[in-house]
Amino acid sequence: xxxxxxxxxxxxxxxxxxxxxxxxxxxxxxxxxxxxxxxxxxxxxxxxxxxxxxxxxxxxxxxxxxxxxxxxxxxxxxxxxxxxxxxxxxxxxxxxxxxxxxxxxxxxxxxxxxxxxxx
Amino acid sequence: xxxxxxxxxxxxxxxxxxxxxxxxxxxxxxxxxxxxxxxxxxxxxxxxxxxxxxxxxxxxxxxxxxxxxxxxxxxxxxxxxxxxxxxxxxxxxxxxxxxxxxxxxxxx
Numbered sequence: 551x552x553x554x555x556x557x558x559x560x561x562x563x564x565x566x567x568x569x570x571x572x573x574x575x576x577x578x579x580x581x582x583x584x585x586x587x588x589x590x591x592x593x594x595x596x597x598x599x600x601x602x603x604x605x606x607x608x609x610x611x612x613x614x615x616x617x618x619x620x621x622x623x624x625x626x627x628x629x630x631x632x633x634x635x636x637x638x639x640x641x642x643x644x645x646x647x648x649x650x651x652x653x654x655x656x657x658x659x660x661x662x663x664x665x666x667x668x669x
Numbered sequence: 670x671x672x673x674x675x676x677x678x679x680x681x682x683x684x685x686x687x688x689x690x691x692x693x694x695x696x697x698x699x700x701x702x703x704x705x706x707x708x709x710x711x712x713x714x715x716x717x718x719x720x721x722x723x724x725x726x727x728x729x730x731x732x733x734x735x736x737x738x739x740x741x742x743x744x745x746x747x748x749x750x751x752x753x754x755x756x757x758x759x760x761x762x763x764x765x766x767x768x769x770x771x772x773x774x775x776x777x
Contacts, residue, residue, distance in 0.1 A: 583764060593711065595705075595756055595768040609764060612670070628679035645712055655703040655719075655759030 552576040554584075554646050554660035561666045562636050569632035570663045572646030575619035577628035583649040585656065586620060586631045590642045600649065601629055636667045671695050673759055686743040690772045692757035697737045702759045703752055704742045706751075707771075713756060717742065725777035744761055744774075768774040 557571040572584065585600040599610035603622040610620070622629040629646055646660040673706040692702065698721035705713035708743040715724045717733035720740055728759050744751055757769040 562747075595758075596770040597766040597768060600764050611766075643672070647712075650718070651700055653718070654701070654764050654766055655715060655758070656680070656705070656713070657724075659714075662712055 552648070552658050554658055555570075556644075556646055556660040556663045559664040559666070561668070563669055564638055565635050566667075567634050568636055568665065570619075570630045570644060570665065571604050571632050572631075574627045574629070574648070580624050582651060583630040583654075584622065585647045585649055586618075586629075587645045587647055588614075588642045589645065589662075592652055596642075598631070603627075603629065611612060614665070636665075638667050640665060640669045671698060671759055671761060671765075671767050673757055673767050673769040675740075675755075675757055675772050678770065678774060679773045679775060681775045683751055683777045684747055686777075688747050688751075688774060690742045690757075690765035690774075691704050691727045692735075692740045692742070692769050694738045694740075694761075697705045697758045700736045700754055701759060701761045701762070702733070702735070704731075705756045705758065707756065708753045715753075745763055752766070768771050 553575045555573045580603050583600045586598040588596045597611050598614040599620050601608045601620045603624045611636040619632045643662045645654040645662045650657045672695045676691050702720045704717040707713040721733045731745050754771045754773045
């Protein structure tokens with residue numbers, strides 16, 4: 551069974567750093583692109599970027615380029631999303647998602663990680 | 670960047686109604702469009718891909734159509750489990766993705 555299991559909810563202060571994770575199982579982790587999607591409270595889905603764990607090829611949406619870093623450790627089948635200096639506006643639910651092989655629709659989603667940034 | 674515009678933003682309907690949601694792209698995306706359903710507190714779920722292909726396990730009352738710049742998601746007979754928010758997603762350029770702003774289907 552394909553699963554993407556994300557790390558737990560985080561409460562941080564503005565200016566702090568954070569790295570959240572997404573562990574894949576039940577499939578060949580290195581053969582599928584993993585994307586990250588932001589959903590701010592009460593709002594829609596926003597595409598942040600993707601990574602191919604096989605070779606760490608990474609692409610960012612222009613809106614998120616320079617704001618976050620996407621990485622992966624294929625040895626432990628885990629993708630990451632990190633911030634070096636959080637802002638209150640980073641408060642959101644973050645989903646990791648697997649892109650279907652050789653396509654870009656999302657066939658599996660993580661359960662989401664809620665990040666709250668507040669002083 | 671390709672922009673996706675969904676309409677309506679909110680839709681009030683009753684069980685048994687036929688419901689249609691529209692998604693328009695700012696430029697042609699061929700048939701590279703997917704539809705997702707999201708319920709409160711849950712991750713989205715893939716319903717339709719390549720504009721009209723039904724994802725495995727999704728009830729046949731869901732259907733998608735369209736190509737180019739105009740697409741529709743139709744629910745032939747709305748069921749209680751279908752009250753949710755629906756999003757379209759374009760993927761015309763390989764791994765370059767944009768979502769529509771969502772359509773909330775509410776109980777009338």
